[in-house]
């Protein structure tokens with residue numbers, strides 16, 4: 001199973017087994033990684049699952065879709081590598097993915 | 107009751123509101139005992155996908171769970187299920203559960219949610235007649251969602267229309283019966299309702315508007331629905347989506363103040379300072395709407411109630427969001443922010459024919475709500491405005507030559 005590393009804003013790392021087919025948000029929530037609220041459960045309605053994809057991985061995670069990008073436009077501290085983690089689907093190619101979490105989701 | 111005196115917290119109701127409360131308390135560092143009591147037979151899960159991807163068969167129940175079932179023990183949350191709480195003794199601060207055991211509390215959280223209204227018609231108990239609230243309801247319905255089956259949905263609210271959309275996507279023959287003259291009558295404007303009516307009609311859903319069901323027909327199983335005007339519709343399956351009633355049974359039993367749900371203050375405290383109420387069962391003052399009391403039925407409201415109670419118990423303050431909601435029908439994503447009730451003007455950005463537009467609702471010249479269809483920027487932009495008490499004049503917000511983000515930044 002692919003592994004994903006989530007790095008909290010304070011530097012704390014969480015390495016999590018992430019089932020193929022689920023989203024990067026789901027794997028975090030199922031392992032109670034703090035810093036991803038995901039209030040809407042992945043419906044692309046809350047924008048509280050914001051992450052920064054490690055620059056080494058942005059090519060593999062791809063780009064935000066238009067819906068997602070519009071939501072990101074209103075999130076705090078958005079960077080070029082910002083994504084909504086509920087919109088990144090886990091594949092074998094993402095084994096080893098590293099994402100960082102923002103200071104706050106609101 | 108000061109924060110330091112709270113060592114034992116009991117949460118009744120393990121829906122999203124109850125489960126999130128337990129989680130937020132632990133995340134916030136609460137070290138005392140947490141008991142979460144739920145009468146459903148599985149770990150807490152999200153309801154919204156039930157009438158969307160779960161019914162479509164695209165998501166297994168496991169992926170609806172808010173946390174894996176093992177999580178509660180790991181977090182030292184005593185999760186009692188399936189167990190029903192049957193009595194609250196406020197004087198001695200105890201909760202009795204089925205079987206007679208009594209559990210003491212310092213703080214009690216009522217998150218008992220709501221029960222779907224049942225059709226009060228002859229034949230409503232026939233096999234094949236369902237309400238739609240729980241995973242068990244969805245599981246009972248799913249095997250009957252086969253191509254060609256005749257589905258009658260009674261009630262054209264969001265859940266009814268979502269079920270109708272899934273029905274069409276799976277090839278069912280779908281009729282929606284609604285007593286009002288238009289769908290979504292309680293929850294949106296005639297214009298937006300008309301848009302959804304057209305979409306569903308285009309997708310092959312038949313509507314009987316102003317239709318009054320009289321009797322559910324059938325001997326063992328449902329075979330049809332007779333209407334008051336004499337018409338009769340054949341049916342293999344009837345799903346009632348006619349709203350819910352807050353489950354205030356325990357609150358009433360123990361004498362808490364109940365007015366369209368358990369009445370609370372902004373900190374979700376009931377008329378008993380040791381008891382909180384949150385989620386679908388509670389009504390509270392709406393910060394962004396002059397503290398008008400409202401009972402909301404949404405994920406946002408359930409999660410926010412949980413955050414507020416956890417913060418209050420931990421001696422912290424919780425920021426309050428503008429209310430939000432969403433609904434998925436076919437490829438349409440409707441996102442709603444604010445409360446539209448009482449609006450006196452509606453302004454549109456984009457056109458319905460493009461299946462991508464936003465309806466902004468105004469009252470006394472101030473933006474109070476938005477319905478955005480496939481328009482996430484309009485949704486989030488309006489939400490932000492409402493949350494910060496700002497507004498934009500209708501002629502400005504509808505100016506499509508300026509991006510939403512720029513408009514929001516310019517608002518005061």
Ligand SMILES: Cc1cc2nc3c(=O)[nH]c(=O)nc-3n(C[C@H](O)[C@H](O)[C@H](O)COP(=O)(O)OP(=O)(O)OC[C@H]3O[C@@H](n4cnc5c(N)ncnc54)[C@H](O)[C@@H]3O)c2cc1C
Pocket residue numbers: 118119120121122123124143144145146152153154155156157189190191192217218219220238239240265353356384385386387402403404405406408430431432433434
């Ligand atoms: C099909 C469907 C689709 C929805 N779609 C959306 C959507 O798209 N977006 C959105 O924002 N919202 C949606 N909602 C609404 C949202 O799911 C609810 O507002 C939310 O789940 C309310 O959570 P709650 O915890 O307050 O109540 P509930 O989810 O009702 O949970 C209460 C729980 O308490 C239990 N309980 C009650 N009394 C007792 C007792 N005495 N002892 C033990 N247990 C008890 C109940 O059995 C229940 O499990 C939808 C709801 C449904 C049913």
Ligand code: FES
Pocket residue numbers: 025038039040041042043044045046047048049084085086087
């Ligand atoms: S979980 Fe809500 S937008 Fe990602």
